[in-house]
Amino acid sequence: MAKEKTVNTVVKDEISTAxxxxxxxxxxxxxxxxxAVIASYFSVYMTDTLKIPAAAASAIxxxxTLWDAIxxxxxxVIADRTKSRWGRYRPYFIFAPILLTFFATMIWIDWGFASTSTKVAYVLIMYIGYGMTVTMYSMPHMAILPAAVRSNEQRNMIISLGAGVCATVFTIGNTFTANITGFFNNIGFKNGYVPFMLICGVFAFISFWGLFATSKGKEKYLVEPEKGHPLKEIGRVLKYKEVWPNLIAxxxxxxxxxxxxxxxxxxxxxxxxxxxxxxxxxGVISIGALISMVVLMPIFLKVFKTGQKALLVSQALSIVLYVILFxxxxxxxxxxCVLTFISACTASMQNALVNVLVNDTIDFIMLKEGKSSNGVISSIKGFAQKCGxxxxSSGILAVLSISGYIAGAIGQQPESAMFALNFLKFGAPSLTGIILIICVAxxxxxxxxxxxxxxxxxxGEK
Known part of the structure; x- marks a missing residue:
């Protein structure tokens, strides 16, 4: 513990509040x-508004998302090998909001295609473009933090701050999307999702370009990546059995x-x-997630000392609640609502706490190889996340299709579909939580x- 305090002291003032x-x-x-809006509403938009069959929507x-993972x-690898006058990871923050706003808007536009196959092709192309844009900025975004900060304490603080922001916007997205899109529909827009995405894009421009400006000169803790075939760098990380439990987690x-x-x-x-x-x-889920990230996660980190222990305890509590709700x-x-709220409070922090495992893996590879693999490791985490x-995204629709789900048939779903809905909501997250606990523990x-x-x-002494 004394050694960790030494690390924190050495690099305490290296990063700005901005x-x-x-x-x-x-x-x-x-x-x-x-x-948040896409995750919660886009599948329903495809099946119930665009009238794309559930099986076809599942295929989309x-x-x-599989290509997104790949x-x-x-x-x-590209991020780790980038050489520019702006730095290694910073250039991607310039282009991110431009492409993101374009694709996130286009997926909601209904051009009135009569053919289902044409609808499927259009949505697939735009959704792939959206996913690739997220990949383009996610890897550098994760990689620049350990490149700029050595202290676990400061890293965790920034991760917690990001988690709080994430929870806040998820609360807005999941609770008020219907109100926001309805407002735009009432003032003359044919599809309220389109102006909503454009407004989100404005905020994305401000924050990404702000990160580009404030990260100048911050990529301090890096060494030159190993030359050779790109797959060699990925293999250099994955050859260690210690990495695989984190990947599964x-x-x-x-x-x-x-x-x-x-x-x-x-x-x-x-x-x-x-x-x-x-x-x-x-709203219940989103507010629970907000409290989880902003209030409970910092408390869990303080009480349980490490991100790993906080993750284990939060998952164990969530599983108990999920089983009761099932x-x-x-x-x-x-x-x-009460039990869902509590489970959201305990479960939501997992999305941020697993980022601690990214930094741990980066440090571990640096220890073993003496080389910076921030981008590669961030991409492996991204690959795992996208696999999830x-x-x-496809599994929910596939299970519903197999179970006999009927789009729009409220109150008329077969028993098989009803069981599938209940299992997907509470049974499946219980199983993923158990596996996560085993991997981390x-x-x-x-x-x-x-x-x-x-x-x-x-x-830090160099």
């Missing part, structure tokens, strides 16, 4: 608000967090047959903690 805020509000601000999500390692966290939001609209609309309660229920969630709506997203990387502290002390 850098912290722009790092927190770039990927987690306007961009995350777009992601599978192909797009290109993450490519982007990580990232997949499970992505699935657990994604299902919490992506299944909720379907759950209330069809399992409860109360579409009028969707804004209330989404068997008794339809007993009473107030009961459902692929399973969630049994991680072989933990035994290198003291050696990593020594390494960071020496780096």
């Amino acid at each position: 850098f912290k805020w722009f790092h927190a509000t770039s990927a987690n601000g306007g961009a995350m608000l777009m992601a 999500m599978f192909v797009a 290109n993450d390692p490519m982007m990580g 990232w997949v499970m966290a992505s699935m657990g967090y994604g299902m919490m939001f992506s299944t909720s609209v379907y759950y209330i609309m069809y399992y409860w047959a109360r579409p009028d309660l969707i804004p209330v229920y989404m 068997f008794a969630g339809k007993t009473n709506f107030v009961f459902l 997203n692929t399973i969630v 049994k991680s072989p990387m933990n035994k290198y903690a003291e050696d990593i502290v020594d390494m960071k002390v020496k780096m």
